[in-house]
Amino acid sequence: MSNATTLLTFARETLEIELAEAQRLLARLDDNFVRACELLLACSGKAVISGIGKSGHIGKKIAATLASTGTPSFFVHPAEALHGDLGMIGAGDVVIFISYSGRAKELDLILPLLAESKIPVIAITGGKESPLALGAACTLDISVEREACPMGLAPTSSGVNTLMMGDALAMALMRHRGFNAEDFARSHPGGSLGARLLNRVHHLMRTGDRLPVVNENVNVMDAMLELSRTGLGLVAVCDAGHKVVGVFTDGDLRRWLVKGHSLNDSLSQAITRPGYRLPEQWRAGEALEALHEQHISAAPVVDIDGVLVGAINLHDLHQAGVG
Template sequence: MFDYRSAALEVLNTEIAALQQLDQYFDQHFLDACDMILANKGKVVVMGIGKSGHIGNKIAATLASTGTPAFFVHPGEAAHGDLGMIAPGDIVLAISNSGESQEILALFPVLKRLQIKIISMTGNPQSNMAKLSEGHLCIHVPKEACPLGLAPTSSATATLVMGDALAVSLLQARGFTAEDFALSHPGGALGRKLLLKLSDIMHLGDDLPMVTPQTLIRDALLEISQKGLGMTAVIDDKQHLLGIFTDGDLRRILDKRIDIHTTAIRDVMTENPTVAHPDMLAAEGLNLMQSKSINGLLLCDHNKLVGALNMHDLLRAGVM
């Protein structure tokens, strides 16, 4: 039986060795490329053919999601009309391991005429693409992981890592924050965690469970049942929070044989409950609830009750 594991480990070790020597190319050329892109007012247009094109697509997506406007253009399509997507002030990031991709080199004269700056990413600093570009990022690797030395493997990995290094370096230089990242990912789980506030999912108005201190426990239980949050707030006549009563509190008072028909809620409520501000991020609210081992949370503004929610609300919102 063929030893698949040994073959896989050989690939891993070869690609690790390729990446370990990549740091020598984070040199002045890399710094100049970062400065060029950071100072640029236009977009970064990534180009690549074949496997370099697939990697280029990912690099463009990473740049775009980390604060550097970018998109991918296929060189073949660019030669048949898509070149119109590139405007003066843009920068082209041209990727080719050999540095001799004719589909890309054929576009250089037009790009030069448009005064488009070009940064090439190749495995050969002496290639035509490297020599004709304003900037060059070297991605040379000692050997491919493919035993035939033909399939782009180590070189593709090195290209991807160089693209990530470029994107993350620019991210840090721009002072790009997690909130900025979330703005470009509003539909994903990260966007929900970084953008969604408790006020976006809280219950309010007639859906807010609340009773006065004089309310009998039996009537408070009706309020809890009707509002469906497993708790009720206890407030004064100005809606200032005095306490909370939960399903857990009910189990405890039943063990003590307290008469729910004659006892007021003020006698059994929990004073000074855990509260949050409605402007708190939903993810922070979740952390607060988990740290306090509670299933419901009251939201207050200057001690005035404005909302409430429970774990089910966070679950429905996709925060957990």
């Protein structure tokens, strides 16, 4: 058997074992899971995640997922908790302890202190009869019949189960709260995600002197000059009430001239009607997708009554970090 075949065989066996163990989690979503959700939904403080070793690494990820999806949370290392960080946990908090065996010695010291302070504990463990499980308000069972590690030593299948149970908890809470994309963006204001979801079209559009606009009664020459002045690639054509009746683009100008028409002709015959326009309240991400779908690079922006309030193009969106 070649090296390539051997490596692929090992990889497939690993995934097959982990997938089989993960599938068994579905049958364990019971009253304990509901109780864990209820504790976190009623929590007036924060969810405090704690675990040591590989469980700690996964615990940090679970804490981050909870925090970004509407459940304020942070990670505390059990050893650090015994040397001062226990003061970070207070009344109103809920602690989620992660330990596959449920017998980490640090937990033996911490659990009685939490019980004394009436701070509820959710256990994520494979040790259903362990001190952690027995001392917890509810236990989420992530036990496995077989680790993907051939020696049964490295926490592989159990690590995947822990991560998946954390995700199940976070997503159940998020959906129950009605946490939406805009809420998510408030936790992620930096980068393209925040730009797409928090910015509205009216935040980024061109206005004032940068807005290309002409009245529908002008001639093609006037519209061409406005095209050149603003460089947006289009001019919004409005009626007397400043409502958009169409657009005049660089392409419209070329087609008009190729057909042998004059620059002194009335613009009304040369424009694209009704032309695509963007609502001012749309999210920036929606605007970007719409421009791509329409295969255009720019569009006028209108209010609810169809009155012109601005214009925007792909460059404006990209410059704001959208896309």
